[in-house]
Amino acid sequence: MNADTAVAEIRELRVEVDGHVLVDGMDLRALPGTVTALVGPSGSGKTTTGLALLGEYPEGARITGRVRVSGDVVGHVPQQPSAVLNPARRVGALLYDIARRQVRTLPRARRRAEVRHRVLTALDEAQLPDGAAVLRRYPHQLSGGQQQRVVLAQALLLGARVVVADEPTTGQDALTKRRIVERLAAVAARGIAVVLLSHDLDVVRALADEVVVVRGGRVVESGPAERVLRTPEHPWTRRLLAAETTPGGEPAREDPVADGPVPALEVRGLTARHGGAPVLRTDTLAVHSGTALAVVGRSGSGKTTLARVMAGLHRDHDGTVLLDGAPLPRALRSRSREQTAAVQYVFQDARAAFDEHRPVLDQVARTAVRLRGADPAAARAEAAATLDRLGLGAETVRRRPSGLSGGELQRAALARALLARPRVLVCDEITSGLDALTRRGILDFLTTLPRDRGGLALVLVTHDLDTAALATRIAVLDDGEIVEQGPAGRVRTAPRHPFTASLLQAASWRRPAAGAGYGAPPGCRRTRVRPVHGSGSAV
Structure with a gap:
């Protein structure tokens, strides 16, 4: 495939903030009608790479390399959708504004009905069939999963040719996860390039055409999804796959x-x-x-x-x-x-x-001071020890929250609660x-x-x-x-x-038995879309 068939391409991207390298030499190509998955642990650079496709970088970042995207619109389904939804506006106000700009050439008498039809269709395609009720709510009145699907509906309304989905199934039950997998497969089948950032290897198996495995901001392995996930070549990929099949923890006592x-x-x-x-x-x-x-x-x-x-x-x-x-x-x-x-x-x-x-460390320690009356120095030492036990070292927790991944902040939030x-x-x-x-x-x-x-x-x-x-x-x-x-x-x-x-x-689709077919869950039939060579536009 020639480089110009890609609707999104990253070459040798390096992003550095205050001497800390978030991404180093990142390469990525996304083709029309395909799903390219970035897989790796929290803090590996997945989100930084995805945001680069939107032209967004951390404040004060030093950036080298090349990012190219065809078209004007890149859809984004962020890991924390509440961050991109205006808490003061109802969902309907946001989506209707987008749809109104698309129907200006229609006769005035038809515009209102067409706007509503487009909005409800987008919500339905994003797995929010009760669209009329959702439109009346504010973002805080929706669950995290519902917020994610509203943001996906926004991307579909905008006509994005590339959709960056950052952990789109995070926080979803098995039934909803399965429907989201089916919906993202359908998005790709429409000729849209999907860049999937995910820790969930079940979802990656179900959706991805290409897999890029990252660690510490670098690509350690990439290739066709079936090859990478069945016969990984890099030790880190093998370790990641092995961890997926090993349950954590022991059940609590039963009485x-x-x-x-x-x-x-x-x-x-x-x-x-x-x-x-x-x-x-x-x-x-x-x-x-x-x-x-x-x-x-x-x-x-x-x-x-x-x-x-x-x-x-x-x-x-x-x-x-x-x-x-x-x-x-x-x-x-x-x-x-x-x-x-x-x-x-x-x-x-x-x-x-x-x-x-x-800094994250200061915020975690503050809980012990505020709720227990602990000495500030003792609270800071206790906070550092608890964070370290959760895998967050001293260099990481001295940063502000923007310098941590979503997964790292989840662990910091757990540490903060425990200090009470x-x-x-x-x-x-x-x-x-x-x-x-x-x-x-x-x-x-x-x-x-x-x-x-x-x-x-x-x-x-x-x-x-x-x-x-x-x-x-x-x-x-x-x-x-x-x-x-x-x-x-x-x-x-x-x-x-x-x-x-x-x-x-519904949970049983996630890991097919040995010898079973590879890919999407039952009822989720991927339709491959052949890219148009030369222009990079979708069929």
Whole structure:
């Protein structure tokens, strides 16, 4: 293939910030109708490379090399979609503005209907079929997965010829992940070049035509997806693939009743609302000291709302949250310092939870000073030790948040919560932005917490049934209702509700058995699009 067939191309890209090299000698080519996947651990340079295609670089970066993109529009589905959605504007306002600019040549009488048709079609193609309801909401009223799909709809509306998808399935349940895989395959089938930045090798297997493996900002291996993922040549690629098949951590112990009749944290009679509309109902849900509760469900099912209610971050609800049998104030600002420290929340969007202008180490240490009254020097030493245990060294944590990857910031957010020495730790999709090696390390770390932290109660909000398997109990949410809860082993092996069974079945496509066909899940049929030579435009 000639270089001019590519709609996006990167040659010898080097990005350096304050002496720290983020990307070094990066090469990448994206062809119409194909999916090119960048695979590597958190902090390997995937996001920096993807943003280069949009012409975006970190502040103060020194840049050498060449980046070429055909056409005017590059679509971007970021790892943290809330960062690119205006919190003060409804979703409909954003999408209608884009569509209106596209129908100016139509007769005035037809414009309104055509605008609405285009917007609803884009939402449907991005796996948001309930488009009319989504259009009325603000970004904060959507789950992280719904926000991602709104951003994809925006890219489709703009007519992008290249779409950079940065961890597009992060935080997604198995059912939604499968649909997103199908949708990105359909985007490629329309002749759009998709650059997929992902730690999820199941998704890469299902979608990618070409794979580029990166580590430390350098390409260590590249080639056709089937060859790289079946017979990798580089030791690092082999290590990455091996980590994917090795589960992290050990399941928590199975008998929460042994802790006595009073749970560490309990939710009773909950009805939570967004904009006056009920989105979550549950009679009772509890987690005991020294155990882990996994809350599982698809995107938009109410998982994050439940977690935020527990932490005092969602006030619009009826019902009671009890800590050691005593009611907690509904709003975080009404809780005492001790109550705030006792229930800590690790956000799904870790980047939005940090002050962009202060070093990460200082922000982590500040938690111990503010909530425990710790000496600043002692707090800083404790913060450094906790961060180091999570794989974040001294040089990394002295940077501001913009100098860390999404996965690195997730680990920093976990360290910050632990410095409060909580009784209950609520983790919202804590492993969703991590590569296989880092994910395994975090799960190993999390499963030691109930034992090593004086009977800490752990709540894992997750779409990932493998992560849920590490919990003592599992609660399954669907459409704002807990449809099943029970011991983790029983729920995963003998589900009693049809929705739980469907989640388990949807997860089964991810790793085909030896000798099985390579590629997309059942029902996801990739249609290859032959590139047009010369112009680089799509068929």
